[in-house]
Amino acid sequence: MATAASTFAAWLQDSAVPEARLTAPQCAVLEAAFRFLQQRGHDYFSRRLLSHFLLHAQTGLKVAQIARLLGVSRSAASAQQGLSSKEVVQAAHQRLAGRAHGKLLPRFAGAIAQFLGEHPEATRYDLLDFIRRAWGVSVSRMALHRFLKKYGLDQASRVAALPMPGAAAAAAPATEPTAALVLAAALRTEGAPLPRPPQEFFLPPPSTPAPSCSCPEPSTGWPSPGTASPMTTAR
Numbered sequence: 001m002a003t004a005a006s007t008f009a010a011w012l013q014d015s016a017v018p019e020a021r022l023t024a025p026q027c028a029v030l031e032a033a034f035r036f037l038q039q040r041g042h043d044y045f046s047r048r049l050l051s052h053f054l055l056h057a058q059t060g061l062k063v064a065q066i067a068r069l070l071g072v073s074r075s076a077a078s079a080q081q082g083l084s085s086k087e088v089v090q091a092a093h094q095r096l097a098g099r100a101h102g103k104l105l106p107r108f109a110g111a112i113a114q115f116l117g118e119h120p121e122a123t124r125y126d127l128l129d130f131i132r133r134a135w136g137v138s139v140s141r142m143a144l145h146r147f148l149k150k151y152g153l154d155q156a157s158r159v160a161a162l163p164m165p166g167a168a169a170a171a172a173p174a175t176e177p178t179a180a181l182v183l184a185a186a187l188r189t190e191g192a193p194l195p196r197p198p199q200e201f202f203l204p205p206p207s208t209p210a211p212s213c214s215c216p217e218p219s220t221g222w223p224s225p226g227t228a229s230p231m232t233t234a235r
Contacts, residue, residue: 008034015068029059030069045092047072048080052088055081090125094141102137104147113153 011034012019022030033050040046047070054066055077067077080088108131115130116122122130124141132138139147148154 011069015065017065017069023060026059026061029054029057030061033069042071044095048088048092051077051080052083052085087123087125090123090129094125094128102135102139104131104137104139104143106151108135108147109151109153112148113151116153 008031009019012022012030017030019027033054036050037046051066051070051072054061054070055063063077063081064074067074070077083091111134112127112131115127119126124144128139128141128144131144145154149157
């Protein structure tokens with residue numbers, strides 16, 4: 001682990017952070033972070049709190065550099081960028097709770113849906129705390145995600161269920177009278193003549209007004225008996 005170095009210079013060198021390229025404020029912040037780790041230890045909670053501070057202190061350091069300094073993965077540091085301080089504390093509390101036990105039952109879906117409706121800004125950790133208080137069940141975030149998706153309670157399903165702004169306008173009837181409405185109004189008027197359909201409604205006139213005389217005369221059937229060839233009768 002990079003944070004196990006005994007000196008500040010060795011800590012930077014092990015983390016591939018060149019000290020010569022750091023500004024004076026950056027060196028001051030990192031020296032304070034190094035002393036914090038030396039005093040409080042390199043455990044998960046100390047590094048989690050320190051990483052949250054360095055990622056949001058606008059020090060100008062890259063996420064990959066902070067990840068190497070604290071001995072965490074690049075993806076974990078990137079994921080922590082979007083967390084609030086409350087969510088970091090909740091994640092630490094979830095880790096202190098130990099291994100997840102119990103399971104989410106289908107009968108929990110109604111109460112969970114009511115909680116999400118009353119607390120639209122609740123995070124996953126708030127929902128996990130509500131489940132723990134209500135039923136004494138501790139589950140992981142992945143199990144909660146699968147449960148919410150199964151019963152249509154995840155954020156994507158809830159957003160899809162909301163009516164779209166243009167849905168009402170699309171469902172409303174058209175204001176301009178259509179041809180069908182005009183025809184229906186004319187039928188309801190007694191004695192009013194029906195409107196004549198447009199010329200495109202009728203079929204075009206035939207191109208050959210009379211039958212062609214070049215066709216052969218139709219056959220009249222078998223020849224008459226007088227013109228038939230004689231046949232011999234064999235004994």
